Amino acid sequence: MIKPWTFMFYNAGQGQLARMATHSLRELERVGSDQNTDVVALNYRENTSIGRHSQFEGGSTYHIQRHGAPRHRSELGSLLSCALASPKDLKSPLLDRPVAPGDSAKISQAETLKAFLLDSMKRFPAQHFALAITGHGAAFQGQAITRGPAGRAAISNDELGRVLREVREQTGRGVDLVNLNTCYSANLESLYSLKGATSTVVASQAALAVGTQPFAKVLAEVQQQLKAGKSVQPADLGRLFVQEAAVQPLHQLYSPTLTALDANSLGELGQAVAELQSQCMAAGVAPAQLRELIGKSVSVDFAQGVELTDLGSLASQIGECFPQLRPASEAVKQALSKTVLSEQHAIPEDESRLSRLVRKLPGLVGEQRELTGATGMTVFWNGSEKQRLACIEESDFGREHPIQKFMEYLRG
Numbered sequence: 001m002i003k004p005w006t007f008m009f010y011n012a013g014q015g016q017l018a019r020m021a022t023h024s025l026r027e028l029e030r031v032g033s034d035q036n037t038d039v040v041a042l043n044y045r046e047n048t049s050i051g052r053h054s055q056f057e058g059g060s061t062y063h064i065q066r067h068g069a070p071r072h073r074s075e076l077g078s079l080l081s082c083a084l085a086s087p088k089d090l091k092s093p094l095l096d097r098p099v100a101p102g103d104s105a106k107i108s109q110a111e112t113l114k115a116f117l118l119d120s121m122k123r124f125p126a127q128h129f130a131l132a133i134t135g136h137g138a139a140f141q142g143q144a145i146t147r148g149p150a151g152r153a154a155i156s157n158d159e160l161g162r163v164l165r166e167v168r169e170q171t172g173r174g175v176d177l178v179n180l181n182t183c184y185s186a187n188l189e190s191l192y193s194l195k196g197a198t199s200t201v202v203a204s205q206a207a208l209a210v211g212t213q214p215f216a217k218v219l220a221e222v223q224q225q226l227k228a229g230k231s232v233q234p235a236d237l238g239r240l241f242v243q244e245a246a247v248q249p250l251h252q253l254y255s256p257t258l259t260a261l262d263a264n265s266l267g268e269l270g271q272a273v274a275e276l277q278s279q280c281m282a283a284g285v286a287p288a289q290l291r292e293l294i295g296k297s298v299s300v301d302f303a304q305g306v307e308l309t310d311l312g313s314l315a316s317q318i319g320e321c322f323p324q325l326r327p328a329s330e331a332v333k334q335a336l337s338k339t340v341l342s343e344q345h346a347i348p349e350d351e352s353r354l355s356r357l358v359r360k361l362p363g364l365v366g367e368q369r370e371l372t373g374a375t376g377m378t379v380f381w382n383g384s385e386k387q388r389l390a391c392i393e394e395s396d397f398g399r400e401h402p403i404q405k406f407m408e409y410l411r412g
Contacts, residue, residue, distance in 0.1 A: 004226050005237075006126035007219060008175075009041035010116060012107045012135030012144035018045040020212055021134050023085035025064065027216035029092055032066025036226040038124035039064035039219065042116045044099055044107040045087060056087035059099025059107055061116070063124075067091040070220060075354045078249040082211045095123070104146035107135075108153035113144075114163045121171050130177040130237060134212055137182025139308065140189045140380065140391045144182070157193035158396055164197035174198060176234040178263075179241060183207040184300070186259045187308060187378045188266075188273060192397040195266035200234040200341070202241045202260050205310070205378050206300040209365045210358065211254035214244045235262065239342040246344035252355050253365055256346040257300075259376040265339040272335040273379065274401035276315065276328045281405070283324050287383075287412035293317040294381055298374045306385060312336050312375025336375060343376035383410035 009028070013021035025041055033039045044059040073081060098115065099106045106112050113133075121129060133155075136145040142154030155163075160178075168174035177200040185191070185203035194201055218240050222232050232240075238260030245255040280290060297317050298310035312333055319329030348368045351359075359365045380392065389407055392398045 003038055003124070003126045004036050005128050005130065005222060005232065006038045006040065006120065006124045007215075008117065008120045008129065008131045009039070009043075009215070010113055010131065010133045010144070011041060011043045011045075012133070012146060013043065013045040014104050014107075014136070014146045015046070017135060019085045020082060020210070021045065022087050022090070023082045024134065024212040024215055025062065025092075026085060026089050027081075027214075028064050028219060029067045029090065030070045031216050031220045031223070032064055032092075034066075034223050037219065037223055038126065040095070040120045040124055042098065043087075044104070046102070046104065057101035058097060058103065059112075060094055061096040061098060061119075062090065062092040063095055065092045070216065073249055075249040075352060078211065079354070079358065102148075104148045105150055105153040108144050108146045108155055110155050110159035110163050113155060113160075114167060117163070117167045117175065118170065121167070121173065128176045128232075128234060129173065130179065130234075131175045132179040132181055132213075132215065134181040137180060137185050139184040139187040139302070139378075140388070140395060143180060143185070156395075157190045161193040161195075161197040161396065164194070168197075176200065177202065177237050179213070180204075181208065181213055184302060184308060184378070186257075186261070186376060187380065188270060188311060189380055189392045189395065189397045191261065191263070191377075192266055192270050192400075193395060194263050195270075196264075198263050200238040200260060201263050202238050202258065204255060205257045205259065205308070205374060205376065206369065206371070208255050209253055211250060213241060213255050213258070214248040217244045217248065235260070235341055242342040242344050250352070250355055250358075252346040252348075252351045252368060253358055256368060257344065257371055257374065259343045260341040261339050261377070262341055265335065269332070269335040269339045270397060270401055272328075272332045273311070276318070276325070276332050277403070277406040279325055279328045280318070281409050283322065285322060285325070287410055289321070290318075290410060291412075293321060298371060300369055300371070300378065306382065306388070308378035309381055310371075310374045311377045311379045313373055314379065314381070336377060340376040343374070345371040345374050347372070381407075381410060383407040
């Protein structure tokens, strides 16, 4: 029997993410697969406590079955459940161990992801497939980032797009929704690689921390809708991820911002942004003025004072300041509106006392950024960051829309 949906979870749980990813699977077990859905997960983890649960190190693939009843969690209960998550609590059948203990680089290889997708789609055929990647991410610098003896490893966004296209060619069915449960992934230069590779993308403009998205709640809602005879399309699922993230306990810590996007519109949006850049140069806009507008736009911290700029906010600033660029800025905003299916942004003044307390713990979560006016996607307009710009220049976005000339212009 071909079920309506198969959910595939790819967890690169290195370091502090081990408990987060394991907690997410334990919550999924409280819902489990059913007559309309299958849930499969490749969970990589490294020991967070010396000598404890070493038998669970490495990458293990599970067919998620229901064990235990779903529970309503308070904020404190959610936090404790995440902090105390242990792999020994997972009860679902083990299908495979494709990644050896300590081989973190392998979970960050595109071919490991591809093998997981092909195997999961063969074992659990469905009308629709969803993939969620949980791990460290850094926008255009890649997904499922790990560090090991050989240094940093990551699945680049171009590689992710390639894998999705190859899987569709080999199986005849594509991955309909990709949920990047990683930091800073709702970024145009990053997601551009996924145009034509999937239908719907879910990603965050900012950092995700402490806990994951409420995958179990989403799964339960999908199962309920399918049982009632309703159809759940990829765009519906994307909106549901955003909706549930906005109301989960401690959402201001776990996922303070989340966006669902129409991947088929990314090409049009990229072209509109490239045209706006060209017209900024053609109009002779002073680089200093342009940098000032970037500074006035809504932004998120990226790394060590480097920021990602909200695209819709920036386009509005440019259109308001330069009438001759208003048509180009409006074209960007229209394309952005077409691309963004749903979005949510936490409001700092609504943050709970527990959330504020956790945020004060050193080295865990930074101060919450005011995202009022954010539009769901960022861009990286920073002419001085040559090393990071090189990542974009070498990506699908940079090859189709060369940015070097504009960034040199932006530097002044």
